[in-house]
Amino acid sequence: MTEHVAHETLQLLADGELTGESAQSVRHHLRECASCSAVLGAMVKFDRFARSMPVPVVRREFTQDLLTRLGIPPRTPLLFRLIEHAASGIAVLLVVMMGAAVWALIALAGGDHAVNQEFPGQGVVNAAGKWLERGYGEFGDWLSRIVPNVFGGQAAKIAVMLLLVIPLVALVDWLVGRNGTAGEL
Amino acid sequence: MIADHTIIARILAGDTHRFSVLVERYKDRAFALACRLVGNREEAEEVLQDAFVKAFRSLADFRGGSRFGTWFYRIVYNACMTRVSRRHDSVPSLDDPAMVGGECAVASNDPDALERLAEDEQHEILDAEMQKLPEKFRTVLALFYVQGQRYEEISLILNLPMSTVKTHLFRARALLRNRVLDRYNDETRAA
Numbered sequence: 214m215t216e217h218v219a220h221e222t223l224q225l226l227a228d229g230e231l232t233g234e235s236a237q238s239v240r241h242h243l244r245e246c247a248s249c250s251a252v253l254g255a256m257v258k259f260d261r262f263a264r265s266m267p268v269p270v271v272r273r274e275f276t277q278d279l280l281t282r283l284g285i286p287p288r289t290p291l292l293f294r295l296i297e298h299a300a301s302g303i304a305v306l307l308v309v310m311m312g313a314a315v316w317a318l319i320a321l322a323g324g325d326h327a328v329n330q331e332f333p334g335q336g337v338v339n340a341a342g343k344w345l346e347r348g349y350g351e352f353g354d355w356l357s358r359i360v361p362n363v364f365g366g367q368a369a370k371i372a373v374m375l376l377l378v379i380p381l382v383a384l385v386d387w388l389v390g391r392n393g394t395a396g397e398l
Numbered sequence: 399m400i401a402d403h404t405i406i407a408r409i410l411a412g413d414t415h416r417f418s419v420l421v422e423r424y425k426d427r428a429f430a431l432a433c434r435l436v437g438n439r440e441e442a443e444e445v446l447q448d449a450f451v452k453a454f455r456s457l458a459d460f461r462g463g464s465r466f467g468t469w470f471y472r473i474v475y476n477a478c479m480t481r482v483s484r485r486h487d488s489v490p491s492l493d494d495p496a497m498v499g500g501e502c503a504v505a506s507n508d509p510d511a512l513e514r515l516a517e518d519e520q521h522e523i524l525d526a527e528m529q530k531l532p533e534k535f536r537t538v539l540a541l542f543y544v545q546g547q548r549y550e551e552i553s554l555i556l557n558l559p560m561s562t563v564k565t566h567l568f569r570a571r572a573l574l575r576n577r578v579l580d581r582y583n584d585e586t587r588a589a
Binding site for chain 2: 220221224225228229230255256259260262263264265266267268269270271272275276278279280282283285286
């Protein structure tokens with residue numbers, strides 16, 4: 214190839230869009246032609262410069278605004294979602310804890326012996342505890358050892374019961390929520 | 399990274415939250431394209447919202463014959479064109495001889511001229527001159543430079559023959575290059 218290469222062809226080569234024999238032929242010419250090499254160099258430089266242009270970025274709230282417009286509920290981080298799903302279970306836990314705290318205060322006000330007295334609903338807790346001990350076996354025993362021995366030794370069983378209840382409520386909540394959004398599309 | 403078609407299958411199966419993954423994946427590049435085509439951030443964002451809404455509602459029609467990006471950028475492009483045509487802008491025609499004539503010569507007489515400009519100044523001039531180009535030129539340049547699309551993808555997005563894409567890209571770049579260098583020369587003469 215003795216004539217100069219068409220600029221359009223050089224541009225194709227610079228863009229990697231020229232292949233095979235055509236590309237080989239142009240490359241061979243470039244080795245001998247300073248003029249075409251300079252043109253190609255200018256093209257490559259300009260492209261590199263144009264590609265380095267700062268790219269505008271959409272504002273951060275864009276995705277959330279869009280999802281709201283589409284009626285898709287916001288997607289919260291995993292931890293928050295777990296807490297959200299477990300909200301009912303946590304509410305039950307809080308009520309029980311408040312009840313326990315009130316009972317403990319009454320017990321403390323009545324002297325040490327009061328701790329070992331029967332408390333309201335102890336029969337239910339005992340029955341649940343026995344069921345859990347059967348179900349959990351060694352895990353229940355281990356928990357009984359590490360949880361302070363209050364409420365007549367039933368605290369560990371209450372804790373196990375709550376550990377069961379919270380994920381169960383979370384699972385039901387998640388299933389209901391999932392079915393609720395399935396029909397949106 | 400989860401593949402686009404897997405995410406789309408999950409969205410169609412009811413896990414609509416997954417659409418946010420696609421939005422996060424494509425919003426910035428699509429926004430850059432929209433900015434180039436409509437010329438300002440506010441309108442570009444509105445157009446992009448409309449494009450995503452349309453994509454979400456038409457997701458079941460996406461057959462997977464092409465990449466999701468190609469399909470989506472086409473929606474963005476069409477939304478931008480609708481917006482621009484509503485303005486009744488009188489952009490110079492691509493067939494205008496002034497646009498495709500002498501100005502399209504490759505500016506190779508001073509290849510290092512750009513390097514003598516400060517980087518910010520270079521970008522400012524390039525941005526301004528790119529904005530003045532006819533819409534068809536701006537579109538191919540945005541897809542090529544900002545999106546990093548290859549000729550074939552550009553051809554699919556714009557629904558143009560490959561030969562037309564090649565010609566548009568060549569002319570657009572030559573025109574832009576010359577205008578940027580002319581502007582540089584004007585400014586250095588004035589200084």
